Amino acid sequence: MQQAVIAATGLYTPEQSISNVELVEAFNSYVERFNADNADAIAAGTVEALTPSSAEFIEKASGIKARFVMNKSGILDPAIMRPVIAERPNEEISILAEMAVAAAREAIAKWGKPVSEIGAVLCAASNMQRAYPAMAIEVQQALGIEGFAFDMNVACSSATFGIKTAADFIASGSAKAVLMVNPEICSGHLNFKDRDSHFIFGDVATAVVVEAADRADGGWDILGTRLKTQFSNNIRNNFGFLNNAAPEGIGATDKLFVQEGRKVFREVVPMVSEMIVSHAADLGIDPTGLKRLWLHQANINMNAMIGRKVLGRDPTPEENVIILDTYANTSSAGSIIAFHRANSDFAAGDTGLICSFGAGYSAGTVFVRKR
Numbered sequence: 545m546q547q548a549v550i551a552a553t554g555l556y557t558p559e560q561s562i563s564n565v566e567l568v569e570a571f572n573s574y575v576e577r578f579n580a581d582n583a584d585a586i587a588a589g590t591v592e593a594l595t596p597s598s599a600e601f602i603e604k605a606s607g608i609k610a611r612f613v614m615n616k617s618g619i620l621d622p623a624i625m626r627p628v629i630a631e632r633p634n635e636e637i638s639i640l641a642e643m644a645v646a647a648a649r650e651a652i653a654k655w656g657k658p659v660s661e662i663g664a665v666l667c668a669a670s671n672m673q674r675a676y677p678a679m680a681i682e683v684q685q686a687l688g689i690e691g692f693a694f695d696m697n698v699a700c701s702s703a704t705f706g707i708k709t710a711a712d713f714i715a716s717g718s719a720k721a722v723l724m725v726n727p728e729i730c731s732g733h734l735n736f737k738d739r740d741s742h743f744i745f746g747d748v749a750t751a752v753v754v755e756a757a758d759r760a761d762g763g764w765d766i767l768g769t770r771l772k773t774q775f776s777n778n779i780r781n782n783f784g785f786l787n788n789a790a791p792e793g794i795g796a797t798d799k800l801f802v803q804e805g806r807k808v809f810r811e812v813v814p815m816v817s818e819m820i821v822s823h824a825a826d827l828g829i830d831p832t833g834l835k836r837l838w839l840h841q842a843n844i845n846m847n848a849m850i851g852r853k854v855l856g857r858d859p860t861p862e863e864n865v866i867i868l869d870t871y872a873n874t875s876s877a878g879s880i881i882a883f884h885r886a887n888s889d890f891a892a893g894d895t896g897l898i899c900s901f902g903a904g905y906s907a908g909t910v911f912v913r914k915r
């Protein structure tokens with residue numbers, strides 16, 4: 545069976561960023577306006593007054609200080625409160641594919657081989673721009689790659705599921721190299737009028753080239769991959785192709801991201817910690833000896849708890865990489881941004897873990913060793 549290697553990664557970061565203070569200022573203006581417009585109904589008890597948000601709460605509860613976005617002006621306009629992204633004609637590359645291509649170009653340039661060696665493209669992300677044609681096929685076309693391509697969605701766990709799928713294609717001989725991209729415009733499905741979640745997500749794209757070990761010059765041996773899913777209603781987005789058939793139409797808020805954040809925290813931390821420890825044991829890896837954790841980036845306190853359970857001590861900032869302070873939760877891309885930005889000090893033989901977790905529930909572990 546042919547082993548697989550992570551050969552290179554790439555990152556596309558949007559130009560615009562929103563700080564917590566800016567986000568909260570816009571939200572609180574919206575709240576003030578809503579409460580003033582509905583003063584009579586609020587006084588009569590038929591409408592509930594909205595409560596302001598706070599930048600201090602956001603940073604303390606999540607570790608997020610800022611997020612990158614594709615459109616800042618719409619999100620920060622209290623009369624709009626959503627990104628405004630113009631639809632493009634079919635002849636033009638779509639915005640999600642464009643972000644993915646930018647990240648892929650960096651990964652391919654670092655890899656240093658011609659795209660003719662890539663046999664498959666996977667677009668693994670939480671939200672696709674459209675049902676079809678696949679984003680992955682658009683990326684394939686833009687980069688001049690032959691072979692096959694398809695989209696896959698496992699919410700925040702999409703990237704580890706994508707790496708596993710790529711490694712399996714290599715093991716079975718379906719492709720010699722696979723490009724996996726994770727474009728995320730999370731702001732497009734975030735309810736910026738919801739105090740509990742308006743701060744959580746940001747936009748970004750990442751890319752990973754996975755290659756057969758016998759052809760790879762360097763990179764990272766994939767020592768083992770494991771996937772897990774367990775149904776939960778605690779993170780949902782009911783947007784879908786049947787919305788148009790629903791009696792109430794498309795506008796309901798459950799067609800955007802909703803979650804029971806506390807329950808997610810409580811249930812996902814033990815599930816993921818146990819999964820990492822048992823996968824490490826099955827691979828003969830001592831988890832306390834891992835040099836680095838590149839975990840999914842949803843909440844800094846969650847990552848600290850998982851890090852402590854896996855390493856058996858309080859991890860140092862170098863051991864447990866945090867990028868959510870400036871990127872927020874970027875869904876599938878989070879653990880790949882962390883890996884991309886914090887692996888250059890690894891020596892041959894050093895071992896680390898890429899791990900993602902999120903809606904489904906879903907979780908994926910990818911143990912890697914520097915070649």
Ligand code: CO8
Binds near residue numbers: 733902
């Ligand atoms: N400002 C001020 N106060 C607030 C705010 C706010 N914005 N929001 C809530 N509060 C208040 C609450 O009212 C509450 O007050 P009280 O105690 O008086 O009732 C208090 O703060 C505490 O509220 P919470 O219990 O909600 O706060 P937590 O401490 O639990 O923190 C978090 C909330 C940060 C959401 C936390 O629960 C968390 O991070 N949980 C884990 C979430 C997670 O990992 N989710 C995974 C989602 S990602 C995924 O898989 C989906 C992928 C799809 C992506 C698509 C893009 C849209």
